[in-house]
Amino acid sequence: MPTHGTRKEILARFLQEVWNEGSLEAVERYVAPRYTVHHDPGDPWDGKQLSLEEYKDRLVRSRAPFPDERFTIRELFEDGGAVVATWVWTGVHTGDLAGFPASGKAISMSGITVYYFDGDRVTGHWQVVDRLGVFRQLQHLAQAAR
Amino acid sequence: MPTHGTRKEILARFLQEVWNEGSLEAVERYVAPRYTVHHDPGDPWDGKQLSLEEYKDRLVRSRAPFPDERFTIRELFEDGGAVVATWVWTGVHTGDLAGFPASGKAISMSGITVYYFDGDRVTGHWQVVDRLGVFRQLQHLAQAAR
Numbered sequence: 001m002p003t004h005g006t007r008k009e010i011l012a013r014f015l016q017e018v019w020n021e022g023s024l025e026a027v028e029r030y031v032a033p034r035y036t037v038h039h040d041p042g043d044p045w046d047g048k049q050l051s052l053e054e055y056k057d058r059l060v061r062s063r064a065p066f067p068d069e070r071f072t073i074r075e076l077f078e079d080g081g082a083v084v085a086t087w088v089w090t091g092v093h094t095g096d097l098a099g100f101p102a103s104g105k106a107i108s109m110s111g112i113t114v115y116y117f118d119g120d121r122v123t124g125h126w127q128v129v130d131r132l133g134v135f136r137q138l139q140h141l142a143q144a145a146r
Numbered sequence: 147m148p149t150h151g152t153r154k155e156i157l158a159r160f161l162q163e164v165w166n167e168g169s170l171e172a173v174e175r176y177v178a179p180r181y182t183v184h185h186d187p188g189d190p191w192d193g194k195q196l197s198l199e200e201y202k203d204r205l206v207r208s209r210a211p212f213p214d215e216r217f218t219i220r221e222l223f224e225d226g227g228a229v230v231a232t233w234v235w236t237g238v239h240t241g242d243l244a245g246f247p248a249s250g251k252a253i254s255m256s257g258i259t260v261y262y263f264d265g266d267r268v269t270g271h272w273q274v275v276d277r278l279g280v281f282r283q284l285q286h287l288a289q290a291a292r
Contacts, residue, residue: 039232041256041276074272075260077230079223084230086185086260086272110187112258112274114223114232126220126232128258130187132278 007117008076011083014115014122015071022063024056031055036124038116042131065102066091084114089129093141103141109134153263154222157229160261160268161217168209170202177201182270184262188277211248212237230260235275239287249287255280 005013010030017026035050037043045058063069069091077084089109094102111129115122151159156176163172181201186192191204209215215237223230235255240248257275261268 039256041279075228077223077225077228077260079225079230082221082223084223084225084258084260110185110274112230112260112272114221114230114258126258128256128274128276130274130277132281133187135278 006078007083007120008078010117010120011076011085011115011122012073015073015085015087018059019063020070022059022067024059027052027056027059030120030122032118032121032123035122038124039126039128041128043127065093065095065097066107067094068092081117082114083117084112086110086112093138097138100138100142103138103145105141107134107137152224153229153266154224156263156266157222157231157261157268158219161219161231161233164205165209166216168205168213170205173198173202173205176266176268178264178267178269181268182262184270185272185274187274189273211239211241211243212253213240214238227263228260229263230258232256232258239284243284246284246288249284249291251287253280253283 014026014030017023018030031052033052035055037045037048037050040046048054050058069089071087071089074086074088087110089111090106092104092106093100094104096102109130110133111127113125113127116124160172160176163169164176177198179198181196183189183191183194183196194200196204215235217233217235220232220234233256235257236252238250238252239246240250242248255276256279257273259271259273262270
């Protein structure tokens with residue numbers, strides 16, 4: 001079980017083990033049996049409720065174009081049942097994404113996520129990421145490759 | 147003086163009076179003499195330190211294409227010296243923006259902002275907004291107008 005630690009500590013370990021390392025086994029320890037993507041514009045799972053198996057599928061598919069992706073937490077804020085993370089993400093674009101073929105180049109993105117907890121487990125999130133910034137980097141790389 | 151209230155209450159009044167109503171006089175009551183735009187991708191003032199006069203200029207210029215703009219707060223989280231707001235913004239596009247001529251149509255956008263406080267005043271922010279969502283709405287309106 002994850003526990004032993006504050007929710008900020010749990011969230012930092014969740015981001016490291018699940019999203020940075022891609023551990024499917026860690027999903028079972030950190031994620032609630034029903035997980036709700038409350039708001040995440042541009043994410044294919046926006047608005048959906050996910051079982052643990054569906055969460056694992058989202059993890060695998062999301063990481064596929066950027067297998068070395070890494071979320072670096074900038075700050076964490078805790079209030080009520082939620083922890084808010086500001087973060088910067090980096091990844092090398094080694095798989096196709098939204099019509100852009102793999103470029104082999106590093107991409108970066110910033111975002112802010114509100115994670116809701118039930119006990120020690122995350123039950124959902126409300127997130128906004130700078131997807132226009134990513135889109136422009138991918139466009140630039142595609143043009144440079146012509 | 148704003149005060150009398152928690153920082154969440156102050157922030158809600160700040161967003162209402164400064165950003166929804168566009169009050170320059172309210173800027174003097176809610177904003178610190180030095181305001182830092184720590185992170186705000188796509189914002190022309192990203193990374194800048196602003197005096198009160200420069201903050202007022204940013205307010206006037208930002209509101210110009212959307213004079214009836216409105217931030218609706220979804221949730222507020224307070225921790226340490228900061229208040230995090232999740233919000234949805236709406237505005238009717240009545241002025242030119244980033245090369246898109248006024249369309250007269252309603253646009254919406256979501257975002258999350260970390261506001262830092264010194265006493266009762268906001269001293270800066272770290273923000274991510276869904277600017278790709280806005281860009282696509284503007285593109286769609288421009289195509290429909292052809």
